[in-house]
Amino acid sequence: MLTEFSIINNNRRKLLILLIAVSVLFTQHAFANNSVKIMKEKARKYYWGIGGVTQDYEKAFNLYLAAANTGDPEAQFIAGAMYNVGKGVEKNIQKSFPLLRDAAKQGTSTVDSEMAIAQAYLLGAGIPRDIDMAIDWYSRAAENGSSEAQNELGFIYSSGRYIQEDLEKAVYYFKQAAYNGHPVAQYNLGVTYYTGMGQDFDLQKAYAWFEIANVNGHESAEKSIEELKFELTSAEIEEARQLAKTIYPKIKDK
Secondary structure, three states, X not given: OHHHHHHHHHHHHHHHHHHHHHHHHHHHHHHHHHHHHHHHHHHHHHHHOXXXXXXXXXXXXXXXXXXXXXXXXXXXXXXXXXXXXXXXXOOOHHHHHHHHHHHHHOOOOOHHHHHHHHHHHHHOOOOOOOHHHHHHHHHHHHHOOOHHHHHHHHHHHHHOOOOOOOHHHHHHHHHHHHHOOOHHHHHHHHHHHHHOOOOOOOHHHHXXXXXXXXXXXXXXXXXXXXXXXXXXXXXXXXXXXXXHHHHHHHOOOO
16 A cells, blocks of 8 residues: 555656646747747847837848747748848858758748749759759749749750750740740740740741740840741731730730
């Protein structure tokens, strides 16, 4: 009986110790979260010059970086972005990269930060080059509506410079970017019709897309239009222009 009573007391003691440990951990976690919130709020005030403080990007950056070092995704994103453009700190792509990547992995990113991560992997800017990872991050940005990422993927798949050519994928991404208002992609899509690269050869569609790219300011488009005038009849050119007019309303403003 005494042994049973002793065992019960011992178990209660262990349970009490466990409850105290959990309580301490919870308190520490809550305190840490509160500290991060305070740092980010101070950083926000310095960044925008509000709440009775003078705008000071350097102080804002240091506070965001301190919060980022705790693993806070919002602070990682902002500190990474500030490193990326050199605001409040000397521009440093190598230091920007892990912050933006870690923030994105936790769900905090923009198409611009996804593009920055992709370009770092593509170029090996401060990190080992990794084409598969570059494509992965460009694809994320493309899915989130970045016409720049869509055009970049079109170039990667069409050039054969980084990976084996996949012309159908190249056309797919050029077309996405073109309809999303990217002038370079509009010109590139015209080139695919002009050469029959990854899709059917069609000079009238090439003309239409060159004309759209030209309206949107692409420098080489006008020259390509002039060259096509020697390969198409007047009637075909008029049809191509009418085609451009039907396409243009479907294009999103860049």
